[in-house]
Amino acid sequence: MRAFDFLSRRRTAYVKTFEGGFASEVLADLARFCRAHESTFHPDPRAHAVAEGRREVWLRIARHLN
Secondary structure, three states, X not given: XXXXXXXXXXXXXXXXXXXXXXXXXXXXXXXXXXOOOOOOOOOOHHHHHHHHHHHHHHHHHHHHHO
């Protein structure tokens, strides 16, 4: 039960953080920056790794909000 409470509280924190007047603007900016809706492929492995890291952050936020 402690794990459920922890995850529930964390989800609530994400939702409260990303709601309100500027939330959609910030989320749209993060989606672009994190390549939420496009490939992260880059021929340079380091650039590809950076893009994948950004996308991983986006996916974490999106999962907590949905």
